[in-house]
Amino acid sequence: MTLTQKAPARTAPTRTAPGRRQRGRTLPVHVVLVIVGAVMAVPLLYAVLSGFKSTDQLSRNPIGLPDPWVTSNYTGILGSGSFWQLVGSSALIAIGTTVLVVAASALAAFSFARFAFRGREFLFTLFTMGLMFPFAVAALPLFLLLRSLGLLDNPLGVILPQAAFGLPMTIIILRGFFREIPGELEEAATLDGCSPFGFFWRILLPMARPALGTVSVLAVIASWNNFLLPLLVFTDSTWWTIPIGVQQFQGQYSAEYAKVFAYLVLAMVPALAFYSVAERQLVGGLAAGATKG
């Protein structure tokens, strides 16, 4: 990979005019990108097209365009209440998780960033250690705990643990942002009689809106895609989220490929739509993480 990209440039830099250099160099790059792009896109396009075929047609004509275009797979799913129920509970759980984790993390991050107090480093280390706790390790006891609290088949049974496991990352990001807000601002607010909470609520939070956006986007995506926890907590279908629904649907209609493809495509749409809207926050969050230090 690296070779295709580097080889033409190796002799070029000092001798050729910039224009020619650019062109000679970009052709192999484009070839590589088109190939990789095709590998990335084909599975998704295949799913979209297959959804427009009947299962019969799909086995006769697996690769070509649908002929005729069958829309009943898609419309059938969209017309059924159960798909919208999944979307609804996924959304409710994502919003609940995000509000909770961002609120709790913002308070904690404020205290970490702006107070010097005994035990601060210990607490912060404790939270950062949480980054290494695989959720799967806690899954069993967590399940037993939720069962004894009567939170199985209750959205809170997913929201609370998700928020708890989201804390370390959210706190670390927010702390970084909060530390960058100048101390003079805080002194001025304090002189004007602002309490610590008043400063946090009226000045810090509004100023940290981009950071809050970033962590919220990350939390929404993590919640939206979570699989293991809803799988454990929701024994009946009332509160199933999209990932569980997808898996169940495949089990139920395993012979009807075309239907499953249509279902997959519709299940992807909310996440991809959200990504296209929130790309800036998401990529900004990754960038903040990757380059700091």
Place this chain on the structure above:
Amino acid sequence: MTSTYLPDKRTGPDIELPPPAVGAARGRTRRRLLHWVTAMGFQVPALVLFIGLVLLPMLFALYAAFFRWGGFGMPSDYVGVDNFTRLFDDPVFLGDLWRCLVLVVLSLALQLPFALAMAVLLNQRIRGRAVYRMLFFAPYILSEAITGVLFSMIFAPDDGLADHVLGSVGLGGLGGTWFADPSTVMATLFLVMMWKYFGFHMMLYLAGLQSIPAELTEAALIDGASAWQRFRNVTLPLLAPTLRISAFLSVIGSIQLFDLVWVITQGGPDHHSETMAVTMFQFGFKRYQVGYASAVSVVMFGISLVFALAYQRFVLRRDLEGATTTMRGGGK
């Protein structure tokens, strides 16, 4: 540090105080206490959640690993380290460890270099790079469940897309088994992981590359460094913190891999794609050997922890602080 609520002498009010008298000292103690209580007050919601739903379950798993226990009532049948000795005699679990190592090595040796190459390509001013970036990253946004179902159908033996494509270019003999055969299941799984996760690492690298000042590579260019030399001696060292974070996330993700495997193969055929998390799930939730499953959890946690601490100690040194900002379970 720009803390304003510092309790010590450096902040404003204390400086104006009269020379220390007994009463003043007591006042200061009280103020310090108040300060501590305020600071901790902000921590309470996060601490309650974290202790109750993260730390205590972890500790309980550690406790339960020493019992033979079906998961009902409290564990009472203490068996010492029996669960652990049984674990390290179990060929499936030893296989889990081996497969974990394989995935780690494949990720570090293939996935991350590939992601880096793509990041370098897309860091140039090139037509359509925004589109490529979005396309390469998009699979990361999809849930593992959706990805898993999609690829279990694409790699369906004989009538999946993969076999049709291979067949149509005359390579039909290559396909056919994919997830269904013990000898090909891990390779196929790795292909899916690569499809899903390389874009995430690429995004990290792109962010890292963009933070490298152009002057540095330009200066090297003027000094007559070749493209490879510029990459090797300027870009790569400056990208090192990002590379270390990305490798860390990739290894941790491989250790904890669950969702994809569960959706696609449930660990099959005949345990040949099983991971530690899948073994834990099988024993804990399907066979109700919760003590044994807890032992699996504990070993998995132990491996993550030892790796993380060693990595932090020897590789990351100080650049971890505030730097591991990714989604949970990110970058497997």
